[in-house]
Amino acid sequence: MSAPKSALLVFLFAAQSASAQKAEPPCPGNPDALATSRVITVDAATTPQVGRKQFPTTLPLADKEVVLTFDDGPWPGTTSAVLDALGRECVRATFFLTGRNASTHPELARRELAEGHTVAHHSFRHPLLDRLKPDAAEAEIDRGFAAVDTALYGHATDPLRTPFFRFPGFASTPHLLNHLAARHVVVFGADLWAGDWNPMSPGRELSQVLGRLKATHGGIILFHDTKRQTALMLPAFLRFLRREGYSIVHIVGPATEQPGT
Numbered sequence: 001m002s003a004p005k006s007a008l009l010v011f012l013f014a015a016q017s018a019s020a021q022k023a024e025p026p027c028p029g030n031p032d033a034l035a036t037s038r039v040i041t042v043d044a045a046t047t048p049q050v051g052r053k054q055f056p057t058t059l060p061l062a063d064k065e066v067v068l069t070f071d072d073g074p075w076p077g078t079t080s081a082v083l084d085a086l087g088r089e090c091v092r093a094t095f096f097l098t099g100r101n102a103s104t105h106p107e108l109a110r111r112e113l114a115e116g117h118t119v120a121h122h123s124f125r126h127p128l129l130d131r132l133k134p135d136a137a138e139a140e141i142d143r144g145f146a147a148v149d150t151a152l153y154g155h156a157t158d159p160l161r162t163p164f165f166r167f168p169g170f171a172s173t174p175h176l177l178n179h180l181a182a183r184h185v186v187v188f189g190a191d192l193w194a195g196d197w198n199p200m201s202p203g204r205e206l207s208q209v210l211g212r213l214k215a216t217h218g219g220i221i222l223f224h225d226t227k228r229q230t231a232l233m234l235p236a237f238l239r240f241l242r243r244e245g246y247s248i249v250h251i252v253g254p255a256t257e258q259p260g261t
Contacts, residue, residue, distance in 0.1 A: 065218045141176070
């Protein structure tokens with residue numbers, strides 16, 4: 001075989017191999033999965049506060065792009081079911097953990113991280129921080145930071161591996177917002193929520209959040225992975241997103257490390 005023909009065959013084989021690799025489904029075992037569309041880095045230097053329910057601005061999302069967030073966990077049973085549902089669709093979310101629950105169930109916190117989710121902060125005990133004295137509120141926030149990072153990495157980290165925080169009950173104060181901004185921590189509100197802190201059936205929750213999503217055309221959604229109704233509802237919700245052409249955006253901090261690094 002002449003050299004030109006040999007080189008041509010090598011080129012064609014490489015092109016076929018590349019095509020075959022591209023044709024593989026992005027979600028092993030589920031070629032029709034919703035999957036994660038893109039990843040964006042959120043930095044307090046440019047985006048200190050997001051979520052239109054609380055703040056004037058939100059993330060730079062396109063129409064029908066969704067960021068999934070879950071509060072208050074981790075919690076046995078429900079958090080595992082939420083992770084299972086996300087895993088089946090190869091979807092990544094952000095979990096805002098209370099330090100107390102992370103300390104009690106560190107294996108679930110580490111599972112969230114190992115499966116590629118962003119693990120962030122939600123105070124230690126979940127008090128309404130605007131009802132505490134400023135020093136006590138700062139101590140509560142710091143204790144939560146330390147507990148979550150210890151559960152994840154074996155020790156508190158400074159600076160935070162993931163500098164994201166959500167106020168329990170969205171009960172912020174100007175002083176605490178300035179305190180977190182000085183520490184380069186992004187404060188997350190939400191663009192819409194499921195309202196799953198109220199007792200309701202999974203079907204009722206699904207109907208409620210879909211109505212709100214259709215009104216906003218996407219955004220940061222707040223769920224609670226501590227709620228059984230949410231864990232039961234989530235697979236149907238993810239199927240709806242896929243069927244209706246919504247895309248999942250995963251958020252990470254500026255220095256977020258990948259699992260295993």
